[in-house]
Amino acid sequence: MSRPQNSIFIPPLFTRLGQSGMVLAIVLLLGFGLRLWHLDLKPLWLDEVLTAIFTMGRGYQDVPLNQFFPLTALDQVFTVQPGLSCADITQRITTESVHPPVFFCLLYRWMSWLNPQNWVWAMRFLPALFGVGAIAAMYWLNRVAFSTAAGLRAAALMAVSPFTVYLSQEARHYTLPMLLITLTLAFLVQMQQDVILQKRLRPLVWTSWVLLNSLALYTHYFCLLSLIAQIAALTGWLLWNHRSIARRYWIGWGLAISAIGLSYLPWLPTMISHFSRPETDWLIPYKPDWLDRLEPLYQTLVGWTLMVIALPVEGQPNWIVIPVTLLIIGFMLWFVWQLRTGWQKHWQNISNRPGTLLIAGFTACILLQFFAIVYLLNKDLTVVPRYNFIYYPSVCALLGACFTSPRAHTHPLIHPFTLTLIAGLLSSIFVVNGLVFQKSYHPDQVAQNMAFEPEKPLAVVVNYRSPQEVALGLSFALALRQQYPPETIDQLVRFAFVDRSEGYSEAWKKLSQIEQSLIPPLNLWVVASPGMRTKDYPQQLTLNAPSTPGTRPKMRCLVGDRLYRQGFPYQLYRCRSLDRK
Numbered sequence: 001m002s003r004p005q006n007s008i009f010i011p012p013l014f015t016r017l018g019q020s021g022m023v024l025a026i027v028l029l030l031g032f033g034l035r036l037w038h039l040d041l042k043p044l045w046l047d048e049v050l051t052a053i054f055t056m057g058r059g060y061q062d063v064p065l066n067q068f069f070p071l072t073a074l075d076q077v078f079t080v081q082p083g084l085s086c087a088d089i090t091q092r093i094t095t096e097s098v099h100p101p102v103f104f105c106l107l108y109r110w111m112s113w114l115n116p117q118n119w120v121w122a123m124r125f126l127p128a129l130f131g132v133g134a135i136a137a138m139y140w141l142n143r144v145a146f147s148t149a150a151g152l153r154a155a156a157l158m159a160v161s162p163f164t165v166y167l168s169q170e171a172r173h174y175t176l177p178m179l180l181i182t183l184t185l186a187f188l189v190q191m192q193q194d195v196i197l198q199k200r201l202r203p204l205v206w207t208s209w210v211l212l213n214s215l216a217l218y219t220h221y222f223c224l225l226s227l228i229a230q231i232a233a234l235t236g237w238l239l240w241n242h243r244s245i246a247r248r249y250w251i252g253w254g255l256a257i258s259a260i261g262l263s264y265l266p267w268l269p270t271m272i273s274h275f276s277r278p279e280t281d282w283l284i285p286y287k288p289d290w291l292d293r294l295e296p297l298y299q300t301l302v303g304w305t306l307m308v309i310a311l312p313v314e315g316q317p318n319w320i321v322i323p324v325t326l327l328i329i330g331f332m333l334w335f336v337w338q339l340r341t342g343w344q345k346h347w348q349n350i351s352n353r354p355g356t357l358l359i360a361g362f363t364a365c366i367l368l369q370f371f372a373i374v375y376l377l378n379k380d381l382t383v384v385p386r387y388n389f390i391y392y393p394s395v396c397a398l399l400g401a402c403f404t405s406p407r408a409h410t411h412p413l414i415h416p417f418t419l420t421l422i423a424g425l426l427s428s429i430f431v432v433n434g435l436v437f438q439k440s441y442h443p444d445q446v447a448q449n450m451a452f453e454p455e456k457p458l459a460v461v462v463n464y465r466s467p468q469e470v471a472l473g474l475s476f477a478l479a480l481r482q483q484y485p486p487e488t489i490d491q492l493v494r495f496a497f498v499d500r501s502e503g504y505s506e507a508w509k510k511l512s513q514i515e516q517s518l519i520p521p522l523n524l525w526v527v528a529s530p531g532m533r534t535k536d537y538p539q540q541l542t543l544n545a546p547s548t549p550g551t552r553p554k555m556r557c558l559v560g561d562r563l564y565r566q567g568f569p570y571q572l573y574r575c576r577s578l579d580r581k
Contacts, residue, residue: 020148024139024155031135031159034425035128035168037432040121043447043479045439048171049471050097052123055107057081059092060467063474068459068494068516071481074474078119080111096467098274100267102219103173123171130175131168135159137182138396145189145355146401153417154400160424161396162310166437167389173220174389180216181226182393184209185362188230189355191253192237195245196354201252210256214263221271222390225369226362229391231257233361237354278466296374299382300367305332306385307392308420310427312435331423338403338416345405356401359394366391385437441472442566447479449564450525454484457522458493459543459575463500463507463529472568473497473527494518504528512542512554520545520555524573534563537571545577554578 044052053059062077086105093101107126116122138158143151158164167174187209194202213230216223234253238245309331313321346352374380381387403417430436450460460480462473477495484492494516500507524543528536537559545553560572 020152023152024136027139027152027155027159028132028135030156032128032132034160034165034428034432035131036125038434039124039128039169040118041432042169042434042439043443043475043482044120044171045441045443045475046468046472047440048123049474049478050468051104051107051171051173052078052119053471053474054089054093054097054104055111055123057084057089057092057108059096060470063470063497065464065470065497066499066510066514068496068514070490071477071484071493071495072490074477074481077474080108080115082112084108094270098277099173100218100220100271102215103176106176107171120171124169127170127172127175128168130179131164134164134175134179134182134393137179137186138393138400141182141186141189141393142397142400144186144193145359145397146352147404150401150404152400153403154396156421157399157403157424158396160421160428161307161392162424162427162431162436163307163385163388163392165428165431166310167386169432170386172386174386177216177220177223177226178389178393180212180219181223181390184212184216184226184230185359185393185397187212188234188362189358192234192354192358195238195241195249198246201248206252206256210259210263213260217260217264218267221274222387225366226390227260228369229362229365232365233358236361237358293375296371296380296382299380300370303382303385303388304395306437307388307395308332308335308427309423310431310436312430314436314438335416335420338420339399342402342405342416346402352401356398359397363391363394363398366394441475441568443475443479444482446476446564446566446570447483449562450476450480450523450570451483452562453523454492456492457518457520459516459518459522459524460493460495460527461511461524462495462497462527463504464497465499465501465529469529469568470497476527492518500529508538508541512544514544515547516544517546520575520577522555522575523560524557524575525570526573527568527570530568532569534559534571537563541573543575 053062056078057080058077064073086101086108089105089108090101093099093104107123110126111119111122114122135155135158139151139155141151142154164175164178167178187205190202190205191209194200194205213223213227216226238249238253305328309328311324311328313324313328316324347356370381374382403420427436450458460476462469462476464470464473473495480493480495481489496511496514496516498507498511498514524541526537526541539559541557543555543557545555547553554577555575556578557573557575560574562572564570
């Protein structure tokens with residue numbers, strides 16, 4: 001089925017910029033600049049700390065536990081261990097995490113090659129590069145499925161999307177699978193076109209689809225949802241057109257699916273064991289009720305909104321939150337209206353329909369799987385917008401296609417696509433400056449609260465029961481390190497992880513037995529589990545003072561007047577020598 005040449009609409013805004021190659025280059029540069037801007041400004045949060053530990057070739061045994069240590073000791077934890085293979089990284093990931101290994105192996109090689117001074121910037125740089133690659137892949141997907149103009153539109157939308165800029169500045173494995181999924185969709189569309197045009201099977205296309213999907217499965221478990229959706233979308237389309245489908249296409253399709261399954265068999269037992277581990281239990285509501293059952297619906301709408309526009313509302317006063325929220329709602333209502341018009345015009349072009357049905361079918365199947373997981377397995381994937389990376393490429397492709405339809409009597413500067421780009425660009429500026437998609441548990445804010453008296457010695461104790469709580473404490477420690485001058489931090493600050501697996505009473509006993517070198521008076525902050533309240537903290541704790549030969553002096557730590565809660569509570573104690581009142 002051929003597409004009429006005069007059906008491609010290139011808006012005046014793009015026409016002035018020149019040929020499509022130049023426009024694509026500008027889009028890629030814009031996307032690259034947004035992703036690298038302030039790349040190391042925001043603090044590392046829990047999940048990024050986990051990434052750092054594994055990609056440095058380290059494990060939890062490298063973290064000093066049940067002892068007070070200076071913050072400069074973190075240099076050893078976050079230094080790349082040389083000479084490891086991907087098999088070594090994979091072994092550690094298998095036992096200490098619940099993720100496939102490809103991203104961590106790539107990032108380890110990247111960090112080993114760079115050997116950077118600023119390891120936070122370097123660790124986030126590779127996901128940012130994958131994010132730029134996804135922009136180029138998006139252009140190719142829509143060019144194959146629809147037209148060059150649709151490819152440019154979709155690439156531009158992805159370049160300024162606050163959602164993808166946020167993901168690209170995370171040291172996590174989201175942009176790599178997003179890139180792979182975009183490429184697999186492009187090859188899936190080409191496979192569909194082979195069927196439509198009754199062409200012979202192109203081995204390069206079908207083999208590439210198999211290899212990319214296999215690689216994606218070893219990159220992120222959610223790529224299994226993508227594979228199921230791709231199989232369902234193309235199979236459904238083939239069944240709808242079954243009378244005109246030759247047997248060789250069915251055979252080729254079955255062989256391609258079987259090849260992916262065979263490639264994943266070695267990792268299948270590990271995946272099953274990971275699914276039974278407790279690390280994902282945080283997705284389960286504590287006390288599910290009817291309101292919890294409604295939350296995934298509006299959380300999904302919020303996730304869709306953040307793909308297009310994201311303005312500062314987190315931690316802002318009501319006089320900012322209310323008008324900004326109303327502005328976002330008004331923009332999205334206008335946006336949906338514009339999409340409705342664009343969809344109608346896009347659908348009128350018969351040549352667009354096969355690709356549209358395939359990509360829309362993929363999106364619908366992903367959403368069905370999401371809600372099946374939410375309502376059947378009681379794990380709310382919609383609670384965190386970042387998981388939408390799995391179907392964002394298909395959404396972006398459809399948005400780009402809808403905005404490509406010609407509109408009569410529309411000035412380029414007030415074209416809906418132009419206004420959408422401006423909204424996305426403004427939102428991305430807020431993202432890179434940390435005003436939107438703020439880091440979970442706010443490690444920078446926690447550090448500022450703890451260091452409220454920077455001239456006084458400070459001890460921080462994190463009670464832990466799981467590796468995730470150790471990673472959370474490390475994110476606080478890394479942020480706290482930024483609050484003190486390098487020349488005084490070792491004299492003023494000590495940090496400790498205390499095991500609470502046997503209960504808090506045993507944890508307080510262990511704390512009283514740990515040696516520490518800070519001289520009283522000092523401030524002590526105690527980080528506990530999310531359910532801990534002020535009355536649950538003991539009114540007094542005992543802490544060792546610096547010892548001298550033949551003496552083991554103690555400090556009395558009385559509960560202070562400051563308690564903060566950033567998901568996890570942390571309580572202030574003020575410590576004095578026992579001989580002082």
